[in-house]
Amino acid sequence: MNPDIAFRAIEDSDLEFLYQVYADSRAEELSIVPWSDEQKEEFLRMQFRAQHEFYQQNYRQAEFEIVLVDGEPAGRLYVERREDEHRIMDIALLASQRGRGIGGKIIRDLLQEAAAVGKPVTIHVLKQNRALNLYDRLGFREIGSTEVYSLMEWTPDSLPTEPSVE
Numbered sequence: 001m002n003p004d005i006a007f008r009a010i011e012d013s014d015l016e017f018l019y020q021v022y023a024d025s026r027a028e029e030l031s032i033v034p035w036s037d038e039q040k041e042e043f044l045r046m047q048f049r050a051q052h053e054f055y056q057q058n059y060r061q062a063e064f065e066i067v068l069v070d071g072e073p074a075g076r077l078y079v080e081r082r083e084d085e086h087r088i089m090d091i092a093l094l095a096s097q098r099g100r101g102i103g104g105k106i107i108r109d110l111l112q113e114a115a116a117v118g119k120p121v122t123i124h125v126l127k128q129n130r131a132l133n134l135y136d137r138l139g140f141r142e143i144g145s146t147e148v149y150s151l152m153e154w155t156p157d158s159l160p161t162e163p164s165v166e
Contacts, residue, residue: 003069003070003100003102004068004069004070004071005067005068005069005102005105005106006067006068006071007065007066007067007068007077008065008066008068009063009064009065009066010064010065010066010076014066014073015052017066017073018048018052018066018076019044019045019048020094021075021076021092021093021094022044022047022048022051022092023041023044023048024092024094024095025092026044026047027095029126029128030043030044055078055089055090059078059080059089061080061081061082062078062079062080062089063077063078063079063080063081064076064078065077065078065079067093067102067106069097069102074093074094074097074102075091075092075093075094075097075102075103076090076091076092077090077091077106078090078091079110084119084120085114085119085120085121085122085153086110086113086114086119086120086121086122087121087122087123088107088110088121088122088123089123091103091106091107091123103131103134104134104138107134107135107138108138111138111139111154114154114156115156118156119156120153120154120155120156121140121153121154122143122151122152122153122154123135123140123151123152124149124150124151124152125149125150125152126148126149127145127148127149127150132150132152135152135154138154138158139154139155139158140152140153140154140158141153141154141158
């Protein structure tokens with residue numbers, strides 16, 4: 001059965017959930033760090049607050065949304081629809097929601113939306129992120145790079161090769 005995917009704008013009351021999504025997305029990365037659980041949580045909370053405040057202050061035109069799966073909060077999607085591109089600032093799902101085709105469906109829908117208006121879609125992806133394989137299959141190509149991130153771009157003439165999961 002296909003999950004029902006919907007979105008709603010984030011609210012102040014969502015901050016703890018958004019933190020959980022953020023922490024969940026960093027769990028594997030921090031699993032090798034020799035810190036106590038308390039140190040990891042303190043670090044994650046500091047990083048989450050800094051990221052959240054930065055996004056809210058510097059991306060006022062972006063849409064900050066909770067991903068709802070079958071009516072329940074399951075992740076976050078931050079997108080800025082710019083004049084020249086659609087930028088996926090962040091897409092993250094709780095670990096319990098990953099591997100179900102939800103992220104791929106969300107991204108394919110964003111690609112269709114961008115294609116309809118003739119705009120590319122860009123996203124910064126951690127170089128060790130498993131989702132890089134999905135982006136490759138969907139037709140994203142690396143157009144920039146730092147030590148940590150790849151800047152990936154999909155253009156309307158890039159045909160996604162991954163079949164729709166319906």
